[in-house]
Amino acid sequence: MGGLNTALMIGVSALDVTQGALDATSNNIANVNTPGYTREEAQISELGESDSDGEVTGGGVSLDGLQSIRDELLNMQINQQTSLQSAANSESASLDQVQSYFTTTGADIASEFSAFSSSLVELSGNATSSSAQEGVIAAGQNLAAAFNSTANGLTGVQTQADQQVPDTVSQINTLTAQIAQLNGQLAQVPASEDGGTTQDQLDQDVAQLAGLTNIQVTQTNDGETITTGSGTPLVVGTQSYNLSSSTGANGTQQVEDSNGNNITSSITGGTLGGSLNIANTVIPGYLTQLNTLASQFATAFNSAQAAGTDSNGNAGAAFFSGTATLANAAADINVSLTSPSQLAVNSTTSSSGNNVANLSAALTTTLPSGETAPGAYASLVFNVGTAASNANTQSTAIGDNLTQLTTLQGSVSAVSIDEETANLMRYQTAYEAASRIVSTVQVLDNAALNMGSSTAF
Amino acid sequence: MLATLEQSQQTLNTALEQVSTGLSVNQPSDNPTAAASMVENTIETGDVDEYTQNVTTSLATVSQANSTLSSVVTALTSAQSAGIEGANGTNTTANMQALATQVQGILNNVIADANTSVGGVYLFGGTSTSTPYTADPSSPTGYTYNGNNETNTVAVGDQTSVAVNLPGSQVFSNSSNNVIGSLSSLVSALQSGNSSAVETATTAVGAAINFIGQQQVFYSNADSQLSSQETFLQQDTVTLTTQASNLIGVNQSAAATELSEAETDNSAALAAIAKVMPNSLLNYLSTPT
Numbered sequence: 001m002g003g004l005n006t007a008l009m010i011g012v013s014a015l016d017v018t019q020g021a022l023d024a025t026s027n028n029i030a031n032v033n034t035p036g037y038t039r040e041e042a043q044i045s046e047l048g049e050s051d052s053d054g055e056v057t058g059g060g061v062s063l064d065g066l067q068s069i070r071d072e073l074l075n076m077q078i079n080q081q082t083s084l085q086s087a088a089n090s091e092s093a094s095l096d097q098v099q100s101y102f103t104t105t106g107a108d109i110a111s112e113f114s115a116f117s118s119s120l121v122e123l124s125g126n127a128t129s130s131s132a133q134e135g136v137i138a139a140g141q142n143l144a145a146a147f148n149s150t151a152n153g154l155t156g157v158q159t160q161a162d163q164q165v166p167d168t169v170s171q172i173n174t175l176t177a178q179i180a181q182l183n184g185q186l187a188q189v190p191a192s193e194d195g196g197t198t199q200d201q202l203d204q205d206v207a208q209l210a211g212l213t214n215i216q217v218t219q220t221n222d223g224e225t226i227t228t229g230s231g232t233p234l235v236v237g238t239q240s241y242n243l244s245s246s247t248g249a250n251g252t253q254q255v256e257d258s259n260g261n262n263i264t265s266s267i268t269g270g271t272l273g274g275s276l277n278i279a280n281t282v283i284p285g286y287l288t289q290l291n292t293l294a295s296q297f298a299t300a301f302n303s304a305q306a307a308g309t310d311s312n313g314n315a316g317a318a319f320f321s322g323t324a325t326l327a328n329a330a331a332d333i334n335v336s337l338t339s340p341s342q343l344a345v346n347s348t349t350s351s352s353g354n355n356v357a358n359l360s361a362a363l364t365t366t367l368p369s370g371e372t373a374p375g376a377y378a379s380l381v382f383n384v385g386t387a388a389s390n391a392n393t394q395s396t397a398i399g400d401n402l403t404q405l406t407t408l409q410g411s412v413s414a415v416s417i418d419e420e421t422a423n424l425m426r427y428q429t430a431y432e433a434a435s436r437i438v439s440t441v442q443v444l445d446n447a448a449l450n451m452g453s454s455t456a457f
Numbered sequence: 458m459l460a461t462l463e464q465s466q467q468t469l470n471t472a473l474e475q476v477s478t479g480l481s482v483n484q485p486s487d488n489p490t491a492a493a494s495m496v497e498n499t500i501e502t503g504d505v506d507e508y509t510q511n512v513t514t515s516l517a518t519v520s521q522a523n524s525t526l527s528s529v530v531t532a533l534t535s536a537q538s539a540g541i542e543g544a545n546g547t548n549t550t551a552n553m554q555a556l557a558t559q560v561q562g563i564l565n566n567v568i569a570d571a572n573t574s575v576g577g578v579y580l581f582g583g584t585s586t587s588t589p590y591t592a593d594p595s596s597p598t599g600y601t602y603n604g605n606n607e608t609n610t611v612a613v614g615d616q617t618s619v620a621v622n623l624p625g626s627q628v629f630s631n632s633s634n635n636v637i638g639s640l641s642s643l644v645s646a647l648q649s650g651n652s653s654a655v656e657t658a659t660t661a662v663g664a665a666i667n668f669i670g671q672q673q674v675f676y677s678n679a680d681s682q683l684s685s686q687e688t689f690l691q692q693d694t695v696t697l698t699t700q701a702s703n704l705i706g707v708n709q710s711a712a713a714t715e716l717s718e719a720e721t722d723n724s725a726a727l728a729a730i731a732k733v734m735p736n737s738l739l740n741y742l743s744t745p746t
Contacts, residue, residue: 099485102492110496114503121507124612125514125621126578128586346584354584360612363500374500382493385485392486403460418738425742 004441004448006057011437013060017044018431020063025423032415036204038068039415040196068196071412075203076217078405079210083269085398086211090164090274091282092391094157098286099388101153102381109150110381112143113374117363123345124356128311133340136359140319140335147294151330154283154290158252161278165253166245168212168272172234173242175209176226180240183223187238209234214269229266232257252279286384287330293376295329296367298322304362308344308355316344316355465719465726472716475707482705491704498704502697504615505690511611512687514576515621519683522580522622523676525570526669532570533636533666536563540643540659546652557647564640568600571629571637583607583624590625590637598638602630613686621679623672634668 021042031037043066047059104110119139123132182202186195195202202224209215209226215234218225222237233241241258248254254264255272264280267273298320305316322332337343347355362373369376475481485492542548543556568590573580582589582604593601606627608620629636639661646654 095486096484103484104495104499110499113496114500117500118503118507121504121511121612124610124618125511126576127609128584129577354607354610357610357612357618364615374496378493378496381485381496382489385487385489385492388484388486389489399460421738421742 004444008438008441008445010058010060011434011441013047013062014434014437015431017042017061017063018427018434020066022424022427022431024066025420025427028415029417029420029424032417032420036200036207037415038070038200038203038413040066040068043067066196068199069413070199070203071409072219074405074409074412075207078402078409079207079215079217081398081402081405082207082210083214083273085395085402086270087214087268087274087277088391088395088398090161090271091278092388092395094161094274094278095282095384095388095391097157097160098154098283099384101150102384107142107146107149109143109146109377110374112139112146113363113377115139116143117360120356120360120363123343124354124360127345127354127356130311130340133311133343133345136343137335137337137340140337144320144322144333144335147290147330147333151287151290151294154287155331158279158283158287161275161283162253164275165255165272165279168270168275169243169245169255172209172212172228172272173240175205175212176234176240176242179205179209179224179226179235180238183235184238186223210270212270213267213272229263229268232261232263232266250280250284282387286380287327289376289380289383291326291329292369293330293367293373293380294333295323295326296369296376297362297373298329298333300365300367300373301359301362304355304358305344307348307358309346309348310344311341311346313346314342315348317342319343462726462730465723469716469719469723472712472719475712476709476716479707479709480705481707481712488705494704495701498697498701502694502701505693505697508613509687509690509694512613512683512690515611515613515619516680516683516687518575518578518580518621519676519679521573521575523673523680525573525580526628526673526676529567529570529636530666530669530673532563532566533640533662533669536560536640536643537659537662537666539563539647540655540662543647544652544656544659548650550650553647553650557644560640560644560647564637564644567629567637567640571625578609579604580622581625581628583622583626584609590629598630598635598641600630600637600641602626613683614689617686619679619682619686621683623675628669628672631668634664636665636669639665 021044024040024042028039043064045062045064047062049056049059051057102108116136116139119132119135123129123136126132179202182198182205185198186202189195189198206215206217206224206226213228216227216231218227220237224235225233225237226235227233228243232243234243235241243258243263244256244260245253246256248262248264253276254262255267255276257263264276267276301320302318305319308316310316318336320333321336322334323329325332344355344359347358364372366372367376371379474483482488482491482495539556539560543553548556571581571590572588579585579589584607585604587603589604590600590602592599602625604625606624608624609622610618610620612618630638639658643655643658643662646658
């Protein structure tokens with residue numbers, strides 16, 4: 001049967017356990033604002049009972065350790081959404097820049113098309129006036145300049161996106177090296193125990209990695225295995241595999257795995273996926289549309305010029321030049337006429353009217369692309385606008401989803417000051433009670449020791 | 458909480474932008490379809506403005522040409538009277554010479570009329586920039602036409618253009634009815650004192666009066682065509698402006714309502730967050746004694 005000492009031992013175990021629980025609570029409160037911190041709970045269990053001659057006595061309480069409260073499935077979902085979110089954000093930021101070149105500012109292509117068209121209408125009323133001819137040349141130069149600046153603006157955004165690729169790749173490599181190292185540290189922790197702060201650090205790194213590229217996380221005996229794209233390993237156990245980037249055949253960056261294989265097309269998420277999509281797909285598409293328009297419009301207008309004769313009686317020379325190379329047509333287009341008198345205002349054939357109607361018609365006839373020049377430009381504006389609007393919508397939608405998941409994660413893993421304050425009071429009371437056990441046993445011990453002594457009474 | 462606040466702030470910014478710019482589409486992503494349609498609208502609006510200017514200028518040109526021709530008719534009529542006077546057979550040589558001088562003066566005036574220019578453009582020179590008629594002793598009429606046979610056609614609509622002048626070769630030195638020729642023949646006939654030649658020349662001047670009258674019909678037609686086009690363009694301008702405001706304009710009262718709603722939402726969100734944030738169990742616990 002248990003004696004007073006048993007009661008003392010039980011009281012002391014209660015003091016120890018409450019002390020541990022208070023430690024956990026204070027650590028939680030201390031880390032309330034620490035990013036990536038997962039709240040810890042004291043794992044408490046009762047100690048085995050002892051049976052002596054049929055009398056069962058409780059064995060007290062024990063602290064099994066501190067357990068971090070996390071939900072791996074939720075973490076994985078958050079990582080996936082983070083990848084999508086970063087990609088959408090980076091695309092949306094680039095497209096916002098792109099669409100600024102297609103916004104009506106007075107110096108954009110639409111405004112300059114309008115001014116050019118108006119200058120031709122003015123010329124039709126006054127074909128021989130050199131000031132009207134000068135007006136057409138000036139409007140043509142402005143139109144060419146608008147093409148140039150739009151093309152350069154697009155290329156600028158493309159370069160910007162492109163330059164982010166090597167930076168992002170090196171960030172990925174730093175993170176994967178850290179994760180591999182943390183995997184090694186976690187391998188030292190017995191499977192029954194929680195990884196605690198090391199696991200927090202690892203989760204934090206993985207979340208950051210998810211923002212950079214699309215990843216797949218698998219739990220193995222060696223820790224977390226992380227792959228990107230279509231199965232390219234980034235971290236396996238304690239080994240990390242570096243990605244690298246280099247300039248590809250089309251002049252933009254491509255990403256290679258540790259064996260040098262080009263994996264660019266399989267990177268779809270994160271900042272890296274967003275940058276690659278903008279630099280390799282989105283902007284080249286717009287540039288092709290713009291170049292085709294510049295080249296076909298220049299050709300149409302030049303042939304209208306060639307159909308007439310200029311004020312000096314010469315056959316109309318090419319009005320626009322610089323569009324010979326399709327890939328640079330929009331960036332290089334310029335007006336090659338140097339004098340208003342070179343404008344082919346006179347008709348070569350009929351005696352009625354002049355060649356101005358032919359020149360104007362270059363703006364309203366269907367180009368080989370199947371649209372008129374302003375129509376083709378309008379399609380481009382539509383494409384850019386739709387893409388920018390979609391990227392914004394997508395970013396917002398994923399953002400909402402992510403907020404929900406994060407809130408959910410917060411409710412599981414984050415520190416609640418209210419809860420911790422309640423725990424603090426709970427454990428305080430328990431500690432006080434346990435102390436009372438000890439002091440009571442002490443009083444009883446004294447009483448027992450003094451039994452039969454005369455001084456006792 | 459912060460996400461909610463950010464969203465409400467964004468709504469507020471959008472509403473503010475719409476009210477301050479008066480536009481619902483400030484960048485293509487706001488409404489891609491409208492932004493694309495606006496490309497055509499901008500070009501069309503610019504063109505219509507320019508067509509309207511062309512019409513205004515052409516109307517001035519046409520009415521100037523018409524009144525010039527009227528003054529030519531007046532001049533020709535006085536030349537005709539001089540011719541009739543010269544043909545009655547009772548004139549002395551001195552009288553005939555005086556009449557010849559008078560008709561020569563009329564001829565000079567008609568040449569000056571034929572050389573009228575508006576804004577640097579000759580009314581009767583075709584599309585040429587050279588002075589239409591210059592004196593030329595080698596020519597039977599004493600004058601050479603330096604212009605060409607073309608007409609100035611002015612675009613006044615996408616598919617509409619109007620011819621706004623007749624070349625001098627048609628009006629003044631037409632091979633079948635030469636106005637200048639009839640006057641210079643009359644001068645020669647008067648100078649020679651031959652009454653029957655004067656009579657023939659006077660008849661030719663009479664025919665010239667009719668001929669100029671016929672040419673004026675062209676200008677009257679052009680005038681009415683331009684006037685109706687002007688009305689059409691005014692309507693077109695209104696249509697395009699309406700279209701533009703439907704596409705990218707803002708309904709001011711709706712936008713203002715939206716703005717004040719967004720303001721209210723935003724301050725409500727701010728107030729709510731300010732209330733929630735500092736609250737925790739700790740606020741309600743007394744300090745441990």
